[in-house]
Amino acid sequence: MISTGSIERHDTDILILGTGGAGMFAALHAQQSAAPGTKITIAVKGLIGKCGCTRMVQGGYNVALGGGDTVERHFMDTINGGKWLPDQDMAWKLCEQAVVRIRELENEIGCFFDRNADGSLHQKAFAGQTADRTVHKGDLTGIEIISRLMEQVLSRPIEKLQEHRAIGLIPTKDGSAIAGVLFIDMRSGKFRFVRAKAVMMGTGGGPTMYKYHTPSGDKTMDGLAMALRVGLPLRDMEMVQFHPTGLLAGDHTKMTGTVLEEGLRGAGGRLLNGAEKRFMFDYDDLGERATRDLVSRGIYAEMRKNNSSKNGGVYISMGHLGPDNVRKKFKGMVQRCEDSGFDLAAGLVEVVPTAHYFMGGVVVDTDTRTALEGLYVAGEDAGGAHGSNRLGGNGVANSTVYGGVAGDVMGADIKAMSALRDPDETVLAAEVERAQLPLSKSAGNVQRLRHELQEAMWDDVGVLRTATGMKRGLGRIAEIRSELAETGVASDNLAFNLTWHDWLNMASLCDVSEVIAKAGLARENSRGAHYREDFPDSGTMESSYFTVARKQGNKVDVSREAVQFTIVRPGETILPEGEPETLVEAAQ
Amino acid sequence: MSSDPDELEVSVWRGDNTSGQFEDFRVPAQENQTILDVVSWIQQHRDPTLSYRYACRVGMCGSCAMMVNGVPRWTCRTHVKVALKDNRVSIGPLRNLPVIKDLATDMDPFFDKWVTAEGMHHPSKTRDDAIEQIDPEDGARLEANKGIECINCSVCYAACDTVAGNDDYLGPAALQRAWTLYNDAKDAGKQTILEAVSGTGGCHNCHSQGSCSHYCPNDLNPMAAIAGLKRATALSFFKGRK
Amino acid sequence: MLTVRLYMLQRITALLMAPLVLGHLAVMIYAVQGGLSAAEILGRTQGSVAWFLFYGAFVVAVSVHAAIGLRVVVHELLGLKGVLLDLFTWATAAGLFLLGTRAVMAVTLS
Amino acid sequence: MIRPHRTHALWYAFILHRISGIALALFLPVHFYTLALALTDPERLDGFFQWTELAVVKFAEFGLVFLLALHMFGGLRLMALEWLPWSDRQKTLAAGAAAVSFLISGVFLLRAI
Numbered sequence A: 001m002i003s004t005g006s007i008e009r010h011d012t013d014i015l016i017l018g019t020g021g022a023g024m025f026a027a028l029h030a031q032q033s034a035a036p037g038t039k040i041t042i043a044v045k046g047l048i049g050k051c052g053c054t055r056m057v058q059g060g061y062n063v064a065l066g067g068g069d070t071v072e073r074h075f076m077d078t079i080n081g082g083k084w085l086p087d088q089d090m091a092w093k094l095c096e097q098a099v100v101r102i103r104e105l106e107n108e109i110g111c112f113f114d115r116n117a118d119g120s121l122h123q124k125a126f127a128g129q130t131a132d133r134t135v136h137k138g139d140l141t142g143i144e145i146i147s148r149l150m151e152q153v154l155s156r157p158i159e160k161l162q163e164h165r166a167i168g169l170i171p172t173k174d175g176s177a178i179a180g181v182l183f184i185d186m187r188s189g190k191f192r193f194v195r196a197k198a199v200m201m202g203t204g205g206g207p208t209m210y211k212y213h214t215p216s217g218d219k220t221m222d223g224l225a226m227a228l229r230v231g232l233p234l235r236d237m238e239m240v241q242f243h244p245t246g247l248l249a250g251d252h253t254k255m256t257g258t259v260l261e262e263g264l265r266g267a268g269g270r271l272l273n274g275a276e277k278r279f280m281f282d283y284d285d286l287g288e289r290a291t292r293d294l295v296s297r298g299i300y301a302e303m304r305k306n307n308s309s310k311n312g313g314v315y316i317s318m319g320h321l322g323p324d325n326v327r328k329k330f331k332g333m334v335q336r337c338e339d340s341g342f343d344l345a346a347g348l349v350e351v352v353p354t355a356h357y358f359m360g361g362v363v364v365d366t367d368t369r370t371a372l373e374g375l376y377v378a379g380e381d382a383g384g385a386h387g388s389n390r391l392g393g394n395g396v397a398n399s400t401v402y403g404g405v406a407g408d409v410m411g412a413d414i415k416a417m418s419a420l421r422d423p424d425e426t427v428l429a430a431e432v433e434r435a436q437l438p439l440s441k442s443a444g445n446v447q448r449l450r451h452e453l454q455e456a457m458w459d460d461v462g463v464l465r466t467a468t469g470m471k472r473g474l475g476r477i478a479e480i481r482s483e484l485a486e487t488g489v490a491s492d493n494l495a496f497n498l499t500w501h502d503w504l505n506m507a508s509l510c511d512v513s514e515v516i517a518k519a520g521l522a523r524e525n526s527r528g529a530h531y532r533e534d535f536p537d538s539g540t541m542e543s544s545y546f547t548v549a550r551k552q553g554n555k556v557d558v559s560r561e562a563v564q565f566t567i568v569r570p571g572e573t574i575l576p577e578g579e580p581e582t583l584v585e586a587a588q
Numbered sequence B: 001m002s003s004d005p006d007e008l009e010v011s012v013w014r015g016d017n018t019s020g021q022f023e024d025f026r027v028p029a030q031e032n033q034t035i036l037d038v039v040s041w042i043q044q045h046r047d048p049t050l051s052y053r054y055a056c057r058v059g060m061c062g063s064c065a066m067m068v069n070g071v072p073r074w075t076c077r078t079h080v081k082v083a084l085k086d087n088r089v090s091i092g093p094l095r096n097l098p099v100i101k102d103l104a105t106d107m108d109p110f111f112d113k114w115v116t117a118e119g120m121h122h123p124s125k126t127r128d129d130a131i132e133q134i135d136p137e138d139g140a141r142l143e144a145n146k147g148i149e150c151i152n153c154s155v156c157y158a159a160c161d162t163v164a165g166n167d168d169y170l171g172p173a174a175l176q177r178a179w180t181l182y183n184d185a186k187d188a189g190k191q192t193i194l195e196a197v198s199g200t201g202g203c204h205n206c207h208s209q210g211s212c213s214h215y216c217p218n219d220l221n222p223m224a225a226i227a228g229l230k231r232a233t234a235l236s237f238f239k240g241r242k
Numbered sequence C: 001m002l003t004v005r006l007y008m009l010q011r012i013t014a015l016l017m018a019p020l021v022l023g024h025l026a027v028m029i030y031a032v033q034g035g036l037s038a039a040e041i042l043g044r045t046q047g048s049v050a051w052f053l054f055y056g057a058f059v060v061a062v063s064v065h066a067a068i069g070l071r072v073v074v075h076e077l078l079g080l081k082g083v084l085l086d087l088f089t090w091a092t093a094a095g096l097f098l099l100g101t102r103a104v105m106a107v108t109l110s
Numbered sequence D: 001m002i003r004p005h006r007t008h009a010l011w012y013a014f015i016l017h018r019i020s021g022i023a024l025a026l027f028l029p030v031h032f033y034t035l036a037l038a039l040t041d042p043e044r045l046d047g048f049f050q051w052t053e054l055a056v057v058k059f060a061e062f063g064l065v066f067l068l069a070l071h072m073f074g075g076l077r078l079m080a081l082e083w084l085p086w087s088d089r090q091k092t093l094a095a096g097a098a099a100v101s102f103l104i105s106g107v108f109l110l111r112a113i
């Protein structure tokens, strides 16, 4: 057993992991709800507010604010979008509380969202919505939300542990509650164990185990990997959302995979295959304007037929809308493409479906509590609210709503928790040992393994899936994982050692990849983001089930659980009779 | 010196806050390649201990800024072609901030000053109130909008010689944020803001060098925002003593 | 190192000096032709209240203005701060003021 | 040393304003001292004025007048920038200030020789 004596120990009352929408709202709300004098600590893998996906939100924030739209309608869209898999109580709370949260964002946090000429909030419609519901700040909504939250957090007496990477949730000896979290202080390379009465995990999803992906570089599924190791149940793990139009610029550049916004297709952008012919109408009547999952599948299918562009994707073409017009309307996107050498306004830009959002996550209740006492999970790390597919605009609503909820609940809950809990020292030691594994091996190429994993997931557990493919994928993952275990990292200087963290990132990604593939095998139908070529049928909505994965010993088991229709049953609606199907003018 | 177009000659600063030196690397040239890609390539293929920071890789998070051939830039959105001189490029840590290691700086001073400048919203309402109706074409709103897309990347802070010479100087980004808030109809802290930017490190130290506006990757104009603060503080100075 | 008060002082003195500098420049351009002589200058200025006020104001303004200006330069370039910096500012202002007053008296008082 | 990040018009305007300010501040005590000689030692003052007939000194005087004009017009530009509504033409204005200063000091030089 490794000595845990060299670990620095630190105590706090409330510990929050991550500074996305979930983490920062949790910190602010905990500060408001906890008794005066409660110590609150926020720890993050990068810099406060600078890392994570909330910052990258472009489109906006879904919230029903009247004008015909109602919480009920938002809820029904969420359930329909999630193909009846969402936990209905969670979805309801999401829609209901979004209304409060958007007022809080504007009035207390200081966000400024775009206005109509009359001074009211401007709202637009993402695909799959039946009302103009998405509040936004241009196409940089996330920057506005996170920068404002960051200022609030920085200006309050909240302890900040920046560039502290959580590597293990450490339970008590009896395993019933959480004692604290083990970190690597990335700047020094030292281990630090922080005890807390309540811990909130908001480390976000971020399916970066795919060859093409949108999330930020710090996102590698650490949270779900940690939850898995501590034995928590994870649901909907097969549900990976692909965005249809990620930039394709070659393997060597980080630009590849980044999102070209949805609005391009909405405005009339055309997708062309390698022969520069439109193809989406071969797959769906709405052509390029179909929902994300359908367009992603269309593109993927076209690529598989070898009708692909130079680098193996397809083209997006905007020029027919008038280059100047495009330049004006999509200034940011045109500029961004230009910086990487492409002409979006007049030329062809290669695109490819890109892994974007992770619907699966830790099983929580509507108060963000988990099966482990003292551990709360919110944001993209928590499963349930979106079911099999997340509506554009529901992601940031989800993280901000439930982050706030977690803060409120923790502030109240810790009043009844008098003492800090002691950790199971064996688990602590095991986690340190796990992290140190590569340091005693001869150095190898972690990046090559990451490419291999990304290829494996893309080919075998990607946009279109089959049992044979996923089984092959599982084999590849297992091989890569055992190779990783033999791949070392030079250990002479652990301070800000990115290569060590690349290794740890890979460890998390391998663990979660395995679960995605297993959950994918367990779902023998096609729903939302999950498409099985060998089971193209969706199954009846009445008999909907969700998958639950759990790690026992060294084995991951996946079971199915029936969806409880607590608010509305398939085929029914909670909208009043006579309500129009959609309020969006364009769709009518 | 080699003029092999297939390879770039890259010098990268290695070291910490106390000492360091430039180290040379050869990096394969690619068609679509950013400075950040070059740095990553070195870490992944040549020197696994090279430290740097990035997150979003699309110019949204403001964590990847470095000195590229002596000028501050966001590296994830800087195409190699733009920066290259004679097939060479030097990459160093952002100026005016303590270096943690190699290309990663400690941005805390930058954010401490952001807070000192009262760069956070001072609420006039609560979550129980309706959202304020604000005319998007209103003059003050238009002024506030000009600075709102700041990604706090610190490029302007690194470009400014006043920051270099005056430890207390709050710097362009923090002051621009203060000006934005000052013009925000919802902000209840106008007086607090004016006081915060009138102290020893305040807006009056700015010499209108304009490097901030020259290098801001988002084409923002902190120089103009600071001028706005000078005007507002001057006005309130006269009002205070008439 | 400037606070709003020092800043205002520096700007106000600068504004005050603008017309004075223009005047001074005009006189110089006019006077310089054919060479300067003490007698010529003194003949113009000596015993004139107007010139006394003109140059007097100039000296007051420039002492304040330059002292504050140099204060900033010395702080930014040499890192002087605190009491030393204040001392430097006052000394510069006083020095310029004394030298300036002496000069003004010399050329305007008869 | 002009480091790469400094190579743009407004930074040059800044450094000229600073150099001219410092130069003026250094020149002033000398100027005051010599003028005070009018009271104490008029002959020596005239000596100084004769000295100013030298071409080099003429040129140095031109420099001083240029710096004074430059500093003033530059200062006026700065105050306009700070207090008047923002103008995007700062580079043009800075160049204009330099041009006018050059003109004025040019006139001075022409009349002096």
Ligand SMILES: Cc1cc2nc3c(=O)[nH]c(=O)nc-3n(C[C@H](O)[C@H](O)[C@H](O)COP(=O)(O)OP(=O)(O)OC[C@H]3O[C@@H](n4cnc5c(N)ncnc54)[C@H](O)[C@@H]3O)c2cc1C
Residues within 6 Å of the ligand: A017, A018, A019, A020, A021, A022, A023, A043, A044, A045, A046, A049, A051, A052, A053, A054, A055, A056, A057, A058, A059, A060, A061, A062, A164, A165, A166, A167, A202, A203, A204, A205, A214, A215, A216, A218, A219, A220, A222, A223, A259, A356, A357, A378, A379, A380, A381, A392, A393, A394, A395, A396, A397, A399
């Ligand atoms: C490009 C892009 C565009 C998007 N656009 C939209 C949109 O328009 N509308 C919408 O609703 N949603 C959108 N989303 C989704 C949305 O951003 C996310 O669903 C949501 O913001 C997640 O918030 P979060 O707080 O859970 O996680 P994040 O914002 O990702 O934050 C996670 C935090 O945890 C930290 N962290 C991670 N691992 C660790 C660790 N091991 N230790 C410590 N800290 C850790 C991270 O550094 C980060 O600070 C978009 C996502 C992307 C990638």
Ligand code: HEM
Residues within 6 Å of the ligand: B206, B207, B208, C010, C011, C014, C015, C017, C018, C021, C062, C065, C066, C068, C069, C070, C072, C073, D017, D018, D019, D020, D021, D022, D024, D025, D028, D068, D071, D072, D073, D075, D076, D078, D079
């Ligand atoms: C004639 C005597 C003058 C002297 C000796 C003088 C000296 C100085 C000095 C040393 C500085 C500091 C420079 C810096 O901070 O970089 C300065 C700044 C300044 N001067 Fe003058 N000056 C004089 C006249 C004027 C005039 C006539 C004006 C304008 C009408 C003026 C306007 C300014 C302004 C606005 C600044 C501030 C610059 C900044 O903060 O960046 N000065 N002066």
Ligand code: SF4
Residues within 6 Å of the ligand: B062, B149, B150, B151, B152, B153, B154, B155, B156, B157, B172, B173, B176, B215, B216, B217, B218, B219, B220, B222
């Ligand atoms: S003003 Fe521009 S350069 Fe300065 S921090 Fe903001 S975005 Fe970066």
Ligand code: F3S
Residues within 6 Å of the ligand: B159, B160, B161, B162, B163, B171, B172, B205, B206, B207, B208, B209, B210, B211, B212, B213, B222, B223, B226
């Ligand atoms: S570069 Fe610095 S001096 Fe002022 S105009 Fe910008 S803050």
Ligand code: FES
Residues within 6 Å of the ligand: B054, B055, B056, B057, B058, B059, B060, B061, B062, B063, B064, B065, B074, B075, B076, B077
């Ligand atoms: S990595 Fe985010 S701005 Fe460059």
